[in-house]
Amino acid sequence: MEKDEFIFRLIDQESLRQYEDIELIASENFVSSQVLKAAGSVLTNKYAEGYPNRRYYGGCQVIDLVEQTAIDRLKQLFQAEWANVQPHSGAQANMAVFLACLQPGDHFLGLGLSHGGHLSHGASVNFSGISYKALEYGTEKTSGYIDYQQLEHIAVKKMPKLIIAGASAYSREWDYKRIRLIADKIGAIFMVDMAHTAGLIAAKLLNNPLHYAHIVTSTTHKTLRGPRGGVILIGNDFENPWGKTNTNGRIKMMSEILDSAIFPGIQGGPLEHIIAAKAIAFYEALQPEFIIYQKQVKKNAQIMAKLLNEKGYKLISGGTDNHLVLVDLRSKFPKLSGKYAERTLVNAGITANKNMVPFDDRSPFLTSGLRFGTPAITTRGAKESLIEEIVELIDVVLSNVDNNKIIDSVKKKVNILMKDYPLFAW
Ligand SMILES: Cc1ncc(COP(=O)(O)O)c(C=O)c1O
The missing domain is CATH 3.90.1150.10 (Aspartate Aminotransferase, domain 1)
Structure with a gap:
């Protein structure tokens, strides 16, 4: 040809x-050139629906090692207990959290778009604002910092099931601890979308949200300097907040619910060439x-x-x-x-x-x-x-x-x- x-x-x-x-x-x-090389590699040829050692396709013995390496490196980078490296993008990672934590029509609270929030945190034209009831907090008019008082006021009044921190256009550190306390007060899940700042967090130049949030999502292509994609992480204090059970009466942990939300919930086959490139980027991010x-x-x-x-x-x-x-x-x-x-x-x-x-x-x-x-x-x-x-x-x-x-x-x-x-x- x-x-x-x-x-x-x-x-x-x-x-x-x-x-x-x-x-x-x-x-x-x-x-880097090695991230680019992996992203354009023959791994694009492979179907691997499922997760390492539990796939719906044969021939995944090499792919399993690639994906497991990406997971292990990502967990090490952010001191996470669990990670999913399959989201095709940051918006997909967020969508999976919504699917896992909310029912259509449920309230959630995120930073407003005009105050620096992201489309997938509740914009009316996005799935998040279409399928769920978005509430928004903003920044203070005089200081430009997050208005935590307003956030708390709305949270206590409207009792959203999910509170989101993280932004696309906010230049200041977040008080994750304060938001977690608010979430605990109303029994909400606290999610941080660290898409923009993940690289700075990995380098310990900003607070690690894994210490405060129930769930953390990110992209891999911004400050983290990896291929275009998303990830989901869970920190070390997550407990099953609803005591959800499956048909055998066994308690389903959040990690299982999130895995299912990505596949088969919103995605089919993972992009293993991109997952290989993610693994390399995580390796690079672990270097001095x-x-x-x-x-x-x-x-x-x-x-x-x-x-x-x-x-x-x-x-x-x-x-x-x-x-x-x-x-x-x-x-x-x-x-x-x-x-x-x-x-x-x-x-x-x-x-x-x-x-x-x-x-x-x-x-x-x-x-x-x-x-x-x-x-x-x-x-x-x-x-x-x-x-x-x-x-x-x-x-x-x-x-x-x-x-x-x-x-x-x-x-x-x-x-x-x-x-x-x-x-x-x-
Ligand atoms: C905070 C935040 N979350 C999610 C996303 C979405 O990422 P993607 O474009 O990979 O879907 C972005 C993109 O800019 C973002 O800034």
């Missing part, structure tokens, strides 16, 4: 874009170099926050404890929407994304905010000096959004600058 020149040309084009431009999308990263990398991710975000502040940009919560900053553009450019700012930055070779800010007066399609993150640029070797140059360039672009000459000259500078930063750090 002839080679599909068209698609391979597009892959080359995308490689060049990733190499030449500055990547500041907080949820993206660049995987990973801690050095994550420290730099955090340092870079902090210097970015400081420099943006100095240039007159208002940051939600005033700064950052993790890998991202959320800018409220209205402070410096009241007429500039996040959408227009994003498009102009992309034209200048700087990729970031528009984002709602708390109490935004623009729609989710326009927004008043921009989200910047440092995981990807740090993988390419960025230190503080490069971040200084990047903030300068961002400010030039946003101050001249309608000046094509300036935008083109920034694009040229960006492309030259990035030639000194290799794409594969490992």
Whole structure:
């Protein structure tokens, strides 16, 4: 068969874009060459419905070792008692928790989308908001920090069965202990979605939610720097909260319920090539170099926050404890929407994304905010000096959004600058 020149040309084009431009999308990263190799390996050929040593297909003797290794490494990385590495994505991991813990129509409580929450934490257009009754808490107007008082007030009043912490656009540490106490007060399950911060948590630069939450979900492709995918974990204090029994009268543990929720609940055959790539990423995350990398991710975000502040940009919560900053553009450019700012930055070779800010007066399609993150640029070797140059360039672009000459000259500078930063750090 002839080679599909068209698609391979597009892959080359995308490689060049990733190499030449500055990547500041907080949820993206660049995987190592060995993660990439495993993700494109012959393991994609294998059906392996079920779990290690209990499959619905023959020929899984090698696959079982791959999946069990991924599970063991993931448990070690986060000090978990149990893990499932099969979710195809972060949203799938969350969906499985909903299926395991709730009945359709049940109430649950998560961080509102416009305050930094994720679609799968209750957006009206998502399965979570369609099949279940979503309640939301937010951030405090003045501080930009999670409004724990509001969270508790809603929890006590509405008695949701599940409380979710974790976000897509929140730059501060979470008080997991406080939320667990609230959950215990009303008998709710406490789930943390650590998709964004998993890498920093693995490096022990942020609190480990496994010590507080009943269930933890994550993606593997953000700060954790693995292939695109999801995982579910259980910490060491989980007890079967409902005393659910199966037909033999035996108590079903949460791990069994979650395994069944993934398969056969919402997925068929696991992506074993991706699970192999996850296993490699977990191995990489267990190495000392990973801690050095994550420290730099955090340092870079902090210097970015400081420099943006100095240039007159208002940051939600005033700064950052993790890998991202959320800018409220209205402070410096009241007429500039996040959408227009994003498009102009992309034209200048700087990729970031528009984002709602708390109490935004623009729609989710326009927004008043921009989200910047440092995981990807740090993988390419960025230190503080490069971040200084990047903030300068961002400010030039946003101050001249309608000046094509300036935008083109920034694009040229960006492309030259990035030639000194290799794409594969490992
Ligand atoms: C907090 C959080 N959870 C879940 C997801 C969903 O992950 P995926 O895109 O893999 O479904 C995201 C994605 O950005 C996220 O930020």
